[in-house]
Amino acid sequence: xxxxxxxxxxxxxxxxxxxxxxxxxxxxxxxxxxxxxxxxxxxxxxxxxxxxxxxxxxxxxxxxxxxxxxxxxxxxxxxxxxxxxxxxxxxxxxxxxxxxxxxxxxxxxxxxxxxxxxxxxxxxxxxxxxxxxxxxxxxxxxxxxxxxxxxxxxxxxxxxxxxxxxxxxxxxxxxxxxxxxxxxxxxxxxxxxxxxxxxxxxxxxxxxxxxxxxxxxxxxxxxxxxxxxxxxxxxxxxxxxxxxxxxxxxxxxxxxxxxxxxxxxxxxxxxxxxxxxxxxxxxxxxxxxxxxxxxxxxxxxxxxxxxxxxxxxxxxxxx
Numbered sequence: 001x002x003x004x005x006x007x008x009x010x011x012x013x014x015x016x017x018x019x020x021x022x023x024x025x026x027x028x029x030x031x032x033x034x035x036x037x038x039x040x041x042x043x044x045x046x047x048x049x050x051x052x053x054x055x056x057x058x059x060x061x062x063x064x065x066x067x068x069x070x071x072x073x074x075x076x077x078x079x080x081x082x083x084x085x086x087x088x089x090x091x092x093x094x095x096x097x098x099x100x101x102x103x104x105x106x107x108x109x110x111x112x113x114x115x116x117x118x119x120x121x122x123x124x125x126x127x128x129x130x131x132x133x134x135x136x137x138x139x140x141x142x143x144x145x146x147x148x149x150x151x152x153x154x155x156x157x158x159x160x161x162x163x164x165x166x167x168x169x170x171x172x173x174x175x176x177x178x179x180x181x182x183x184x185x186x187x188x189x190x191x192x193x194x195x196x197x198x199x200x201x202x203x204x205x206x207x208x209x210x211x212x213x214x215x216x217x218x219x220x221x222x223x224x225x226x227x228x229x230x231x232x233x234x235x236x237x238x239x240x241x242x243x244x245x246x247x248x249x250x251x252x253x254x255x256x257x258x259x260x261x262x263x264x265x266x267x268x269x270x271x272x273x274x275x276x277x278x279x280x281x282x283x284x285x286x287x288x289x290x291x292x293x294x295x296x297x298x299x300x301x302x303x304x305x306x307x308x309x310x311x312x313x314x315x316x317x318x319x
Contacts, residue, residue, distance in 0.1 A: 056101035059116070059272060061308025068092030068304055069143075069173070071193070071229075073243055073284060073296040080286050080294040082131045083241075088193070090125030090141050090173065094118055096306050108155030112165065118145035125175060139175040139191070146170055151201075159207055163220060167199040169278065171302065175233075191233035195300065197278055198226045199252045213261040213270075225250035225280050229298060239289045245298065247282030258310065268312045278302040 072087040098116030123141040128134050151165025175191040203220030227250075231243040253276070260270025280300040287293040 056099050057268075057310050057312045059096070059098040059100065059308060059310045061096045061098075061272065061274070061306040062094075063096055063118075063304050063306040064091070064093045065304050066091045068302065069171070070299075070301040071231075072299045073231075073286065074299075076283070076295050076297055078294050080296075081288045081291045083129060083286075083288070085128075085130035087128045088125055089127075090139070090143075091123050092118070092120075092143060092145075092304055093123060094121040094143075096308070102153070104153075110153035110155075110161070112149075112151045112153055112163070114149045116147055118143065120144070123173075125173075136180075138179045140177045141173050141175055143171065143173045145172070153205065161205040161207065163201075163203040163205055163218070165201055165220070167197075167201065169197040169199060171195045189233070189235055191231070193232075194228075194230045195302070196228045197252070197280075199278070200224070200226075201252060201254075211262065213259070213268075215260075216256070216258040218256040219254070220256075221251065221253035223251050224248055225252050225278060227280060229280075229282070229284060229300065241286065241288050243284045243286045243296065243298075245282050245284030247280045247298070247300075249282055250278070250280030250300070252278050260310065266313055268310075270310045272308060272310050274304075274306045276302075276304050276306075 067089045068091050070087075070089050072085065074085045075083075096116055096118055098114060100112070100114040102110055102112045104110040120143045123143055125139040125141045127137050127139065129137075147167055147169045149165060149167040151163050154162045156162050172194045173192065175193075178189045178191075199222065201220045201222045203218060205216065205218040207217075208215045226246075226248050228246050229244060232240065233242075234240045254274065256272070256274045258270055258272040260268050262268055278301075280298070282298050282300075283295050284298045285293050286296050
């Protein structure tokens, strides 16, 4: 995890580097308007300005979802040590920091690259065990999440674009300071869950742009969700619970909107919103100390709303 997390700032730094674009390419989340001026990441720089330094879009948004992540595991054939089901619900509250870079050719083809990471501000989980009856407990949580995304776009007319791409979405949550309900805090019990989703997707995008601003509406998704799930919980030095499994069954869906205005001829400022959901329902293998492993049915849901602002700036180059 410590190695892979460095891929995110490295990717963002790469995205943030300005590039000198030839006349046949423009950069930005929107497509060039009919008047030959792109307001997206280009501000009001003419498309024939080969000396323009193209900057990506910077995004910062707030997300607050009380039950942003839900996963439950239920025994299929037999329990494990008397355990028949486990349910975890915890919130995602914090800031998404993202960058996006869209390269477009004069032939209607485009390459959209983006990446982002989540800064956890506050979180807590509620957990329910079924062991001859429900047992409830709460946790303090800390979540790390990031994604890397690449897609091709194709202008299909009528201000519409077809999108096909791939996203790697990574989430890790650490659970600590378990509190039994009723009961006291148990500092000796810890748990963590890691979810990797490898998301192919298809979608459509509507775009409108002019010299004064622009708008983007985008929907993407796919009816299959390849990924991997791993959960570990240590009750003490000698007893632990572990669950893991790969999955394909599920779906991914996301909708995105953006409105922007060009200010001072070079700054593009706007607002955006995004709703995203990942669902998977695979079987996982659960093991407990001293007990034969059993197969449980996993139900995984990850949902988030994000609302925030965006900024991009275009510079002129003396070259």
